[in-house]
Amino acid sequence: MKDLLRRSLTALLTVFGTVAVLLFFAWLTGPSAHTPLAEYSAEELEAAAALRDISFDPANPLRLHVDVDLSEGEKASWHPKGEPVILRNLVDAGKLPPVAERVGPEPCVIRGNESIGTYGGSWLRLNHLGLASRTTYTTLVRFSPQGFPIVPHAAKSWEHSPDYRSWTFHLRRGMKWSDGHPFTSEDIRYWWEDEQLNEELTGSMVNEVMRVNGKPGTVTVQADKPYVVTFTFPDPNGAFLAKLATFQGGFLLNTCAHYRRPFHPVLGDQDLIERAMEAAKLPNARALYGYIGAFDNPRHPRLWPWVMRSYKANPPETAVRNPYYFCVDPEGNQLPYLDRILSDTCSQDMVAIKAAGGATTLQSRYLSFDQYTYLMDQRKAGNYELYHWYAGDRSWFVLQPNLNRRTSPENPDWGKKRALMCDKRFRQALSMAINRQAIIKAEYNNQAEPAQVTPGRESPFFHEAAFKAYTDFAPQRAERLLDALELTKRDYEGYRTFVDGTRMTFYIDYTKGLTSDRPVQFVVNDWAAVGVRAVPRQRDRTLWSTEREGLLHDFNIWIANGEHYPLIQPRFFAPVNGSFFALAYTQWINTGGLQGDPDAKGEPLPKEHPLYAALMAYQDACATGDLKEQIARFKPALDIAAENVWSINICTTPPVL
Numbered sequence: 001m002k003d004l005l006r007r008s009l010t011a012l013l014t015v016f017g018t019v020a021v022l023l024f025f026a027w028l029t030g031p032s033a034h035t036p037l038a039e040y041s042a043e044e045l046e047a048a049a050a051l052r053d054i055s056f057d058p059a060n061p062l063r064l065h066v067d068v069d070l071s072e073g074e075k076a077s078w079h080p081k082g083e084p085v086i087l088r089n090l091v092d093a094g095k096l097p098p099v100a101e102r103v104g105p106e107p108c109v110i111r112g113n114e115s116i117g118t119y120g121g122s123w124l125r126l127n128h129l130g131l132a133s134r135t136t137y138t139t140l141v142r143f144s145p146q147g148f149p150i151v152p153h154a155a156k157s158w159e160h161s162p163d164y165r166s167w168t169f170h171l172r173r174g175m176k177w178s179d180g181h182p183f184t185s186e187d188i189r190y191w192w193e194d195e196q197l198n199e200e201l202t203g204s205m206v207n208e209v210m211r212v213n214g215k216p217g218t219v220t221v222q223a224d225k226p227y228v229v230t231f232t233f234p235d236p237n238g239a240f241l242a243k244l245a246t247f248q249g250g251f252l253l254n255t256c257a258h259y260r261r262p263f264h265p266v267l268g269d270q271d272l273i274e275r276a277m278e279a280a281k282l283p284n285a286r287a288l289y290g291y292i293g294a295f296d297n298p299r300h301p302r303l304w305p306w307v308m309r310s311y312k313a314n315p316p317e318t319a320v321r322n323p324y325y326f327c328v329d330p331e332g333n334q335l336p337y338l339d340r341i342l343s344d345t346c347s348q349d350m351v352a353i354k355a356a357g358g359a360t361t362l363q364s365r366y367l368s369f370d371q372y373t374y375l376m377d378q379r380k381a382g383n384y385e386l387y388h389w390y391a392g393d394r395s396w397f398v399l400q401p402n403l404n405r406r407t408s409p410e411n412p413d414w415g416k417k418r419a420l421m422c423d424k425r426f427r428q429a430l431s432m433a434i435n436r437q438a439i440i441k442a443e444y445n446n447q448a449e450p451a452q453v454t455p456g457r458e459s460p461f462f463h464e465a466a467f468k469a470y471t472d473f474a475p476q477r478a479e480r481l482l483d484a485l486e487l488t489k490r491d492y493e494g495y496r497t498f499v500d501g502t503r504m505t506f507y508i509d510y511t512k513g514l515t516s517d518r519p520v521q522f523v524v525n526d527w528a529a530v531g532v533r534a535v536p537r538q539r540d541r542t543l544w545s546t547e548r549e550g551l552l553h554d555f556n557i558w559i560a561n562g563e564h565y566p567l568i569q570p571r572f573f574a575p576v577n578g579s580f581f582a583l584a585y586t587q588w589i590n591t592g593g594l595q596g597d598p599d600a601k602g603e604p605l606p607k608e609h610p611l612y613a614a615l616m617a618y619q620d621a622c623a624t625g626d627l628k629e630q631i632a633r634f635k636p637a638l639d640i641a642a643e644n645v646w647s648i649n650i651c652t653t654p655p656v657l
Contacts, residue, residue: 082333104174137250388655404584
């Protein structure tokens, strides 16, 4: 016993000694009360304030696409003639065609925001090359930098039927894949009919761009018109153009038919497939087809500005300029200006430190606003500029109650929690219990305002009532609502119990990644103040997703998604893909429940449920392509969200760094 006490005492002294040493060094190296605060001139403070101004005028948005008369041909200033030295040398050596032949007679003309650029240089990134989604994807049409207007890209023009059921696009003559092979409407037809509709490849139709009200459209091409493609839908599809402008629309143009067809499990060369399967050590033709279509396959021709140079198992990943890219600047210089993109990998916690040290030339991903002071302070030493951008995603931290929470006789608490989360008074109370201004001050340096997840003030869909719904800090009102739910009994710790007097505990699940978990403890404390016990649980991303799909969570935390134009994915206003608060309703809708399919999965959405009315408003808004009409038709969904608080948000996004 004496030996045990002696060892315990020694261990305690060791621990306290270590703590004492750490405290001593913290005192020695840290700021003292006499350390003078940094002083900044009025000009520096004014410049910093101007930098944080991310507002813009929606009536006069930035537009970089240049409308030109393509019939002007070689006499036009934009006619392709400029190219970097590295490509000109290949032309002179006979290894590449001339630039005008590579680009084609109908290029997409894009001006720079400041001036005509100069060729050369590398874009250094961290943790994400972004092929096919952020840095390199190509679409038929594009959003402008501030959202609207939608402008031409791979398609030079388009028209639609009066009822928005049919959309016809005219592709650019002479446009080519990165291997020099012509890009035509056949590539799009092949993607849809031979890939997406082939259950052996996809299992089920997965591309949301080609659905309207859960039903698929069709793709029509004509052999004598290789630059014309028509999309037809069973219902009016007024939101089709905007969906094409997203990276999801880029999937239509990621399939190079002449490269993929020989590997097609049904249509392809079976001898070639067998040899390729053996060489790649893959078990079947379907696995091989996925392998050759992967975004990091350098042999796959692309329409992107940069393409994979070679596959590497270790970083940095490298993408180099596409010599056949179809875009030019107003003086006819082929784009892009930059030679290549390099992406290195590091711990997510190290991104800001490495960025400040010069490891990137342009980075926004994995930079969070809590790193603002550090990144501003290091600008001179790191020789970089810190820009502040407007976020189309209107939140970094959204609490989503699980309205479809799984219940079980073996776990009676599950049903009690579901009943509360499905009651709008409970959601309203929890929202009003949160002291948002305290979180904004502590976490966002007052660079945000209390808000629910809705389109921002710069969006044409802005809705004041939904924006501010139940965001006032009103704990007494919250308590009255909780009392009205008969949650008046308390346990020995002072927390409210279920109506039957049993212990009540809610769990808030979150995962490290793009979401900010920093406000979660504020929420836990604020809910405790009104008697609701909540326990935060950090989950591995896989476990977080598995429990979510299994409907086993109470609340989870995720980010918002593109509310500037909410018809693309209105997952906080209607039960559509990504609506984590109503996953079972969404599954039922996606598997034909609305059309009366008896085999539909998930949970039927009752017609009297407010979400049903919200869904009908969304579908009605998508039936027209007129923006003003879309806004008017979608307003009921925002009205319903304002009253029902489908999700509980803290504040608007601070500037994106």
